Amino acid sequence: GPLSERRLMDVRLGELPAWLATCNFSPQGLLGGVRKAWSSYYDKYINVKRGGPAGISMLLAGYCLLSYGWNYQHIKCHRWRKYH
Amino acid sequence: MLSRLILRAAPAALRSLPPPVTVGVLHATRPLHTTQRCLGPLPPLPEKGGEVRYGLIPEEFFQFLYPKTGVTGPYMLGTGLLLYFLSKEIYVINHETVAAVCILSVIIYGVKKYGSNVAAFADKLNEEKVAKALAVKNEAIKDLETAIEQEKKEQWRAEGCSFLFDAKRNNVAMLLESSYRERLLMVYNEVKKRLDYQVALQNLKRQKEQDHMIQWVEKNVVQSITPQQQKESIAKCILDLKALSKSAQAAV
Numbered sequence: 001g002p003l004s005e006r007r008l009m010d011v012r013l014g015e016l017p018a019w020l021a022t023c024n025f026s027p028q029g030l031l032g033g034v035r036k037a038w039s040s041y042y043d044k045y046i047n048v049k050r051g052g053p054a055g056i057s058m059l060l061a062g063y064c065l066l067s068y069g070w071n072y073q074h075i076k077c078h079r080w081r082k083y084h
Numbered sequence: 085m086l087s088r089l090i091l092r093a094a095p096a097a098l099r100s101l102p103p104p105v106t107v108g109v110l111h112a113t114r115p116l117h118t119t120q121r122c123l124g125p126l127p128p129l130p131e132k133g134g135e136v137r138y139g140l141i142p143e144e145f146f147q148f149l150y151p152k153t154g155v156t157g158p159y160m161l162g163t164g165l166l167l168y169f170l171s172k173e174i175y176v177i178n179h180e181t182v183a184a185v186c187i188l189s190v191i192i193y194g195v196k197k198y199g200s201n202v203a204a205f206a207d208k209l210n211e212e213k214v215a216k217a218l219a220v221k222n223e224a225i226k227d228l229e230t231a232i233e234q235e236k237k238e239q240w241r242a243e244g245c246s247f248l249f250d251a252k253r254n255n256v257a258m259l260l261e262s263s264y265r266e267r268l269l270m271v272y273n274e275v276k277k278r279l280d281y282q283v284a285l286q287n288l289k290r291q292k293e294q295d296h297m298i299q300w301v302e303k304n305v306v307q308s309i310t311p312q313q314q315k316e317s318i319a320k321c322i323l324d325l326k327a328l329s330k331s332a333q334a335a336v
Binding site for chain 2: 044045046047048049050051052053054055057058061064068075076078079080081084
């Protein structure tokens with residue numbers, strides 16, 4: 001279909017700048033994007049009849065990675081070796 | 085399985101509402117009614133969520149790498165990345181690593197041991213909810229069906245009214261006929277009585293005239309018999325009697 005209506009996963013690598021140009025970067029647009037992403041994730045992994053641990057474990061893993069990234073400057077001080 | 089426990093929180097807050105509404109609210113969190121008016125029932129929830137390997141990486145990643153690298157591609161990528169992070173100390177091993185390992189092992193042990201039990205319990209709760217809603221629906225359907233049957237019976241009864249009216253019409257016709265015949269008979273009797281009276285009157289008159297005439301004739305005849313005639317008739321009778329007795333004696 002047309003470029004602006006395709007999801008991010010269906011956009012080819014060469015078309016990425018063009019797709020980014022069609023994106024709506026206003027606050028409402030960003031909020032809408034966040035809401036759509038959350039709802040697609042929620043409908044795929046959490047809002048099912050027989051879910052498993054995968055739904056929230058991925059969220060927790062993402063949270064762990066994000067917090068590690070935010071605290072990286074502080075963690076860098078606890079390295080074992082000086083030269084890598 | 086843990087997701088089912090999270091889902092429990094939503095309906096628990098809405099337990100005051102009747103069951104169908106809670107089931108509807110559970111479905112309403114999906115943004116399906118945002119585009120156009122949906123007049124039919126919502127599609128049911130999918131049975132299983134998206135496939136995830138080791139609880140962390142979605143299956144789509146493995147499928148994405150399969151054409152180029154085969155089955156072991158993602159694992160090689162994971163091992164390479166891990167060694168790279170460790171060797172460059174982008175991931176630093178410190179006390180948090182030990183804590184993470186302990187916590188993860190406990191969690192994984194808990195999930196593996198009690199996961200199925202909790203899943204069965206949550207499934208049972210869901211099942212009861214669905215059964216209650218279904219019972220309400222079936223109850224409503226049954227009530228409506230009995231109402232339909234009663235309605236049909238009433239219609240059948242209304243059809244029978246025509247027979248009733250036919251019978252009543254026959255009754256009325258019979259009453260009219262019988263009263264007509266009764267009056268006809270009465271008329272006949274009255275007329276006959278009057279005619280009989282006239283006939284009796286005439287008979288009486290004739291009889292009276294006859295009697296009167298006979299009496300008058302007798303009276304006149306008796307009056308007309310003079311004593312002279314009486315003597316002559318008696319003498320003649322005696323002569324006749326003598327002659328008869330002589331003939332009778334001769335016969336014997």
